[in-house]
Amino acid sequence: MTSPPNDHPVLEMRHISKRFDATQALENVSLTLYPGEVHALIGENGAGKSTLIKIMTGVHRPDAGAILLDGQATHINNSQEAQTFGIAAIYQEPMIFPDLNVAENIFISHRSRGMVVNWGRMYKDAEAILAQLDVRLDVRMPARGLTLAAQQAVEIGKAISLQVRVLIMDEPTASLSAHEVDQLFRLVNTLRNQGVAILFIGHRMEEVFRIADRITVLRDGKLISSRPKAEVKRDQVIREMVGRDAGDFFAKTRRRAAICLCRCAGSARKAPSPT
Numbered sequence: 650m651t652s653p654p655n656d657h658p659v660l661e662m663r664h665i666s667k668r669f670d671a672t673q674a675l676e677n678v679s680l681t682l683y684p685g686e687v688h689a690l691i692g693e694n695g696a697g698k699s700t701l702i703k704i705m706t707g708v709h710r711p712d713a714g715a716i717l718l719d720g721q722a723t724h725i726n727n728s729q730e731a732q733t734f735g736i737a738a739i740y741q742e743p744m745i746f747p748d749l750n751v752a753e754n755i756f757i758s759h760r761s762r763g764m765v766v767n768w769g770r771m772y773k774d775a776e777a778i779l780a781q782l783d784v785r786l787d788v789r790m791p792a793r794g795l796t797l798a799a800q801q802a803v804e805i806g807k808a809i810s811l812q813v814r815v816l817i818m819d820e821p822t823a824s825l826s827a828h829e830v831d832q833l834f835r836l837v838n839t840l841r842n843q844g845v846a847i848l849f850i851g852h853r854m855e856e857v858f859r860i861a862d863r864i865t866v867l868r869d870g871k872l873i874s875s876r877p878k879a880e881v882k883r884d885q886v887i888r889e890m891v892g893r894d895a896g897d898f899f900a901k902t903r904r905r906a907a908i909c910l911c912r913c914a915g916s917a918r919k920a921p922s923p924t
């Protein structure tokens with residue numbers, strides 16, 4: 650739930666700006682992630698959500714602003730570095746190697762760091778990680794047979810194996826059934842209780858309000874609001890996402906909210922790679 654005031658943020662993005670040619674993707678955006686808190690980041694397509702998380706994971710460098718990890722100014726130069734800081738991201742399309750088994754997928758990053766594999770230990774450790782998540786999977790099973798939800802569980806297991814402290818989830822529910830969303834949210838709650846800071850990017854208001862402790866709205870690359878969920882209403886959040894024009898405010902809001910919902914529904918199956 651909402652962090653007690655004496656809890657220190659794990660990751661702070663301060664006054665971040667990023668431009669791509671003519672597009673100001675982010676302008677002076679700040680965001681603070683606390684351990685044990687689910688923070689929802691929302692905004693229409695093009696609002697700047699993915700750019701912000703790509704800066705957190707070392708894919709892009711900010712033009713201006715600072716990143717603080719445990720209160721210390723930090724540069725994140727690439728995704729490997731982000732991983733060593735305990736920052737991991739999962740996307741709507743899990744990055745799973747279908748020919749490797751569950752345990753190998755969970756420990757894949759350890760192998761790429763040149764660690765020698767002790768098979769017996771790897772299977773035991775993979776089982777322990779999945780048990781910690783209350784997920785029942787055969788760790789020797791090839792990943793190709795897994796459902797999308799199980800693949801996401803493996804991705805989360807992978808993050809845990811890397812001692813994740815900040816888990817970014819970019820529209821993880823986009824291709825999931827309602828039952829699979831329930832399963833994913835159970836995992837999210839488990840991670841929250843273990844003190845992981847979770848940044849959840851979502852577009853379905855019902856899901857955002859179900860899972861989030863705090864909601865931050867971006868629009869056109871700008872920070873519009875960031876508040877505990879208890880202090881916001883859905884209508885207000887939707888208004889903030891779509892913006893307002895003085896004259897035809899209500900008509901426009903309804904029309905744009907409807908467009909957003911159609912887009913979201915339309916994108917549910919044909920999930921593009923995160924942009």
Ligand SMILES: Nc1ncnc2c1ncn2[C@@H]1O[C@H](COP(=O)(O)OP(=O)(O)O)[C@@H](O)[C@H]1O
Nearest residue numbers: 669672674693694695696697698699700701924
């Ligand atoms: N690599 C890039 N090159 C050029 N423009 C980009 C790039 N990445 C994002 N943008 C632009 O930056 C803006 C924000 O995009 P993005 O962060 O992907 O938004 P969101 O994830 O909220 O949909 C958009 O106008 C997008 O077209």
Ligand SMILES: [Mg+2]
Nearest residue numbers: 698699923924
């Ligand atoms: Mg995006």
